[in-house]
Amino acid sequence: MGDEPRWLTGAEMGTWLNLTQILMLMPTALDRQLRDEASLPHTHYHILSALSSSADRSMRMTELARQAGTTTTRLSHAVASLEQRGWVVRKACPTDKRGQIAHLTDAGFAVLAAAAPGHVAEVRRLIFDHLTEEDVARLGAITAKIVPVLNDRS
Known part of the structure; x- marks a missing residue:
């Protein structure tokens, strides 16, 4: 037989259940507000926001996927939708022929600026x-x- 699992203490279990509730409910609450007020899914807002915070409003797609906590395939679909709206453009990476760089356009920045408040x-209402x-x-x-533990994919 193997080692006995390190079961959660009562305090740990209560904290874990609270955390899982937050993790389950928060994305839906944020998505609802953004869709209702800005016609923008939270995922798209997050991508636009990440790009707006980066140098030249540009970022490698692989890094953007990491920051968005998604796969490059899912990110590619989201960015394609943003490209159709004229909010993001993709360019070839000058240092890596297989890589792509996503760039936030002025129109995308304006959408983000309108949705941000x-x-x-x-x-603030939900958390702070x-x-x-x-x-x-x-x-x-x-x-x-x-x-950092969650970002460590090794």
Whole structure:
């Protein structure tokens, strides 16, 4: 027989259940607000936002997929939809013939700028309006410990 599993303590189980509720409910809540107010799925908002924060509003598709927490195939479909709207253009990577770079257009930036105030208000309403400054600092420290583990795909 193998080693006994390290079962969660009562406190860990309660925290885990709260976290899973957040992970399950948050994407739907953010998506609903963005679709209702900006006719924009949260996934597309996230892509536009990531591009707007990068140098020259451009990013390699592989890096954009990593930041969006998705596969390159799924990202490619989303970017194709954004391209059809004129919000993103794809270009060949000058240093890697197989690579592509996504670039946020001025039209895409305008859509993002119009959607951002409502999105930020919803994030505040759902999360930060319920936390003290100390809570925010603790949450930041906690998530900073977890994100690298999730990004480690080795």
